[in-house]
Amino acid sequence: MKLRFLGTGTSQGIPVIGCNCTVCVSADPRDNRTRTSALLESGNTAICFDTGPDFRQQMLRGRCTRLDGIVYTHQHKDHTAGLDDVRPFYFLQRNPLNIYANEGTLTQLRADYGYIFQEPRYPGVPELALHPIGEDAFRIGDIEILPIPVLHYDLPVLGFRFGDMAYVTDANEIPTASMEKLRNLDVLVLNALHRTEHYSHFNLEGALKIIAELKPKRAFLTHISHLMGTHEETTAELPGGVELGSDGLELETTDT
Numbered sequence: 001m002k003l004r005f006l007g008t009g010t011s012q013g014i015p016v017i018g019c020n021c022t023v024c025v026s027a028d029p030r031d032n033r034t035r036t037s038a039l040l041e042s043g044n045t046a047i048c049f050d051t052g053p054d055f056r057q058q059m060l061r062g063r064c065t066r067l068d069g070i071v072y073t074h075q076h077k078d079h080t081a082g083l084d085d086v087r088p089f090y091f092l093q094r095n096p097l098n099i100y101a102n103e104g105t106l107t108q109l110r111a112d113y114g115y116i117f118q119e120p121r122y123p124g125v126p127e128l129a130l131h132p133i134g135e136d137a138f139r140i141g142d143i144e145i146l147p148i149p150v151l152h153y154d155l156p157v158l159g160f161r162f163g164d165m166a167y168v169t170d171a172n173e174i175p176t177a178s179m180e181k182l183r184n185l186d187v188l189v190l191n192a193l194h195r196t197e198h199y200s201h202f203n204l205e206g207a208l209k210i211i212a213e214l215k216p217k218r219a220f221l222t223h224i225s226h227l228m229g230t231h232e233e234t235t236a237e238l239p240g241g242v243e244l245g246s247d248g249l250e251l252e253t254t255d256t
């Protein structure tokens with residue numbers, strides 16, 4: 001399987017509108033971050049985690065031509081605002097596009113995109129098949145996905161494990177039972193917003209503590225704010241086996 005970081009930025013992205021800080025004016029392309037999302041691919045299946053406001057740009061940049069399902073971590077707009085841009089995949093594939101999310105997220109999607117779900121269907125809207133998920137594993141194509149419940153302040157959010165890789169974004173607390181599901185990983189992707197305490201995200205110190213406890217072979221940080229510092233300077237401070245994610249970075253595993 002291959003996991004590609006489509007976006008690694010926080011809700012404002014980087015550069016931030018109107019900001020002239022060192023990160024926002026950086027010439028290093030790794031400091032240019034669209035909203036957080038990822039693409040998981042096997043030989044036969046392509047799955048997107050979240051469709052934020054930059055979804056169209058990310059699909060074009062990654063030359064993505066196939067999508068077998070979208071899996072949502074939660075209902076916040078920086079993770080759902082690009083849903084309408086799945087239309088080209090529906091037109092290409094001519095099959096309902098499968099959407100997987102918890103009940104709270106599905107309820108919000110129906111409210112935000114009522115024109116997609118109303119009957120009779122408006123011409124030209126994508127046909128979506130909504131699948132509620134809880135804590136049980138499910139399959140999309142040849143990939144099995146295990147939901148990992150975490151908390152984003154008091155909002156239930158889902159991380160996901162697939163084989164020996166896991167993807168956890170928008171969290172500041174991982175319950176004990178979920179920690180157990182994240183052990184023995186080759187790759188852990190975990191959110192780390194910036195350096196100071198935050199009410200709904202791990203900061204850098206908190207993320208590193210989680211990584212130190214879980215001991216994955218490699219760990220990558222995502223959902224990064226411009227307040228973290230530049231990619232280059234932050235990388236120099238990270239312990240061995242921990243890296244900053246960046247838009248377009250690809251990770252591969254032989255596990256299926």
